[in-house]
Amino acid sequence: MEQSATSSSPGTGTARSARLAGALRYLRRNPSLVVGIVLLSGLVLFVGIGHLLVDTSKARPLSAPGIRPPSLQYPFGTDRQGRNLLAVMVAGTPLTLRIGFIAGFLGVGIGSILGFVSAYYRGTVDTVIRGIADIGLTVPGLLVLIIIAVSIKEGLTVDQMAIIVASLAWLNPTRTIRAQVLSLRERGYVEVARLSGMSGPEIIFKELMPNLLPYLGATLVNAVSNAILASIGLEVLGLGPIESPTLGMTLYWVNYNAALINGWWWWWLAPIVIILIVFLGLFFLTVGLDEIANPRLRRTV
C-alpha cells in the first residue's frame, strides 16, 4: 500500500511539529488569511494595550479641554465635547466590534438553522423560507433598520443596536448556507449515510457539518462585517446609542460639528483609520477562509 511521506512517526513531538510545519506551509500559500489575522490581531492589541494606558472614563464628554490637536498628553487629540479621543477609540472599538459580533453570530446562527432546514427538508418549508429570505434581500437593509430604530428611539443601548441589526442579519446567511447544504446534499456520502440508516439530525451533525465548517466560518466573518457596516451606517445617521463612544457615533459627531471643514483632522482620522483596518482585516479574513472552504479557487501558478 502507499506510504505517505509525512505520516506521523512514533513520538508525538514529531507529529506535532510536522503538523505545525504543514500549517505554516499552508499559510504561505494563503496570504490573505495571514493579512487578515495580522490586521485584526493588531486591532485587538491596540485595544488591549490601550486599556492599560488610558482611563476609558476619559471617553466621556468634558473629561478634557476641547479641540486639542494630538500631543503627548492627548495622543489622539480631543474633540469638541472634550473627549479624549484615544480613550474614545480604545473604548469605542470593542463596542463597535461587539455589535458586529453579536449581530453576526445571531444572524449566522439563525441563518444556519433556517438554511439547513430549508435545504434538507425541501418542500413547502423550503419555499417559504427561501421566499422570505429573497424578498428580505431585495429590500435595502439600512432603510428597514432606520424604520425600526426610529420607532424605538428612546435611549438605545449598544446591545439593543445589536439586536436590531441582527433582525436582518440572518437573511444572507440563510441563502448562502442553504445553497451550500443543497450542493452537499447531492453528494454521494449523504445518500450513503441515509441508506445506512442514519437519522436526519445525525446526518446533519456527523456528515454535513464538518464539511460546512470552513464555509460557515467565511459566512460568519462576512456577516460580522456586514453587521458592523450596518451599525456604523445607523450611527452615522444619528440613530445609534448616543451616549456610547462607538466608531460610528464618533463619525456622527464629526459630521455634526463639520470637523472636516474646520480642519480638526485628528478627530476624523482616527476612527476612519480604525474602521479601515476593521473592514480590510475582515475582508482578507473572509477571502482566506473562502480559500480553505473552496479549494477550487486556489490560484494555479
Next chain:
Amino acid sequence: MRADYLAKRFGVFVLIVWLAATLNFFLPRLSGQDPVRVKLLQQAQLGGYVQTGIEAMVKEYEQRFGLDKPLWRQYLSYLRDVARLDFNYSIANYPRKVNEIIGEAIPWTVGLLGTTTLLSFGLGTFLGALLAWPRAPRWMRYLMPPLWALHAIPFFLLGLILIYLLAFRLNVFPMFGGYSPGAFPGLTLDFVGDVLKHSILPAASIVLVATGGWALAMRGMMVTTQGEDYVVFAEAKGLKSLTIFLRYCVRNAILPQSTALALALGQILSGAVLVEVIFGYPGVGTILFLAIRENDHFLIQGIVFTVVVALGLATFLLDAIYPLLDPRISYRRK
C-alpha cells in the same frame, strides 16, 4: 410560459410593496403608543415651529386617522392613502407635502445612483473579464490588489477621504452640495457644469469602490466558466481564442453577474444614502438624514416606502430582462 414567469415576478413586486407599507404602518406603533402623535404634540409644545400649523396638523391627523377607530380601519385608510401616493405632510417642513420633498430629491439620487451603478458594473465587468483572459497584458495583474483593497471599504469612508484630500486640501472639487449656493437652477450649460462638478466626488466614492467588487466577481465567474466542458470542447473545435473568450466565456459568465446586480441593488442604495449624507448631496439620502434629525416621521416613512418600491420595481425589471440573456429560463418548466 414566459407569462407565468413574469406574473410570478410581478406578484413578488406587489408583495414587497404591500409588505413595505404594512411594516411602515405597524412598526412605529409597536411601542404601544403612536409615536407620530406623541412627536407632533411634543413639537407643538416646543414651540419651535408655527404653532397654528402644528395644531391644525394634529387636528387633521386625528380626524383623518381617527385614532378612536379600530386599528384595522386606520390600516385600511393608510393603505388607501399610500395607493394614491399621499404620504401626508412633512412635519418639519409644514406646509410642504412629503411627496413634493421626495419628488425634488429623487432626480438627484436617480442620477447619482443610476450612472454610478451602470458605470461601475460595466467597467468592473469589463475589467474582470480582461483579468481572466490569459492573453491580457502583464501589467493588468497589478490592478488586482488595489481593486481588492478598495472594494472592502464602505463607500462613505472613501467619500470622507476624498473630501479631505481633493476638496479640502487640494481644493480641486467642491466639498458638498449638489450645486453651488446661489446658482440658478436651469438647463443652462453653466448650471449643468456646476452640477457635474459637484457630482464627481460622490460618484467617485461609489464607482471606485464598487468597480473593484464587480471586477473581482466577474473574474471569479470567468475562471469558473473557463473550466467548463463546453469551453474545452470549444478549444478542441479549434476556435479562435477571441471567439472562445467572448462567445463562450464572457457570454456565460455574465449571467450570474447580472443576477448579482439585481441582488446587490439594495446594498448599493444603502451605501449611496450614506454617501449623500456625507456630501450633503440633495438626494434622498440627505433628506432622510434631515428627516431623522427632525423626527419627521411622515417624511421618513414616505422616503423609505418610495425607495423600497423603486428598488422592487428595478429588481422586477431586471428579472424581466434576464430570460433574454439566458435561454434556459423561459423553458424551466421541464
Next chain:
Amino acid sequence: MTADVLRVQGLTVHYHTPLGAVRAADNISFSLRGGERLGFAGESGSGKSTTALAILRLIKSPGRIEAGEVWLDDCNLLALSEEAMRQARLARIAMIPQGSMNSLNPVMRIKRQIADALTDHGTRLPRRQLEERARALLQSVGLRSEVVDMFPHELSGGMKQRACIAIAISLRPRVIIADEPTSALDVVARVQRELDASVILVGHDMGLMAQFVDRVGVMYAGKLVELSPVREIFTKPLHPYTQMLIATLPSLDQKGTFRGIPGLPPLLRDLPPGCAFHPRCPHAVERCRQEAPETREVRPNAWAACHLL
C-alpha cells in the same frame, strides 16, 4: 489498412501540484494506421483521457506535456505554433467529448455552434449557406434538421452527443478521438467509414471495445501496458493486468461470485518503484519491484510491458 496516420512517441504529461508532480501519462508510444480503430482501455486515472487531450494539445496548467512527439502524417503536432495547432484541431484531428452533457455552449443555438467552427477555420460562406451545411451535417448523424435552431438544453443526451459528432466531422478530419462515446457508437462507426478516417476510442468498458475496435491499448497508472489486436486481448491477454481485467468480465456461461482485482490503483503522484502494477500482481517477482519493464513486441503486432514475457 495502410500507412501510419498518427504516430505517438514517448508522450509524457505531468501535472505539477503543490504536493508534487503527478505522472498522468508516462512515455506513451503507439501508431494509428489509416482507417483503423484503436481503443484505449483503463480505469479512471489510468491516463487515457490525458493522452487523448495531450494529442490535441489541450492540456492546461498545472499540467504540462513534458516530452514526446505526435506525428500526424508528416507533421509533429507538438512542435507546431499555437495558431497552426489551432488550425489543425477539427480540420485534421477532431474530438468527440466525453459525456456530452455539458459540452455545448448553453446560450448558443446549435447552428451557431457548428457555424463558428467552420468560420474560424476559414470557411467564407454567407449565413444562409452555413445554416444549410449545418442541417446537412445534423442529418448525416441522424438528427432532424429542426435541431439547428434549438438550444442545447432542449436536446436529450443522445441528441447532444450526435450534435457533437456532427461538429467533429464538419471539416472531414483524418483522426477522430472519441472519449467514452457510450450512446452513439453506431454513428461514429458509420461516420468513420464515410470519411475513411481513423478513430481512437477512449473508454473503460471492455465490452464496448470488443464490439468496436481493431486494436486495444490497455493503460494502467499512466503507462501503456499492452497493445494488441482485440481478439488476442480477450483470448490470449499478455499483461497480468489485462488478464485480470478479462477475468473480471462477467460472462453468460460462467456463474459464481463476482470478483474484482484486489487492491487499488496507485496514487499517480506516488508511484511504487519498478513496475507500477507489481503491488497487485499475483506473479510479481523481485525484478518487478526494482526495474520498470520496457514495452516489447512479444508477438507479431502485440506489445506488452512485463518482465515475465
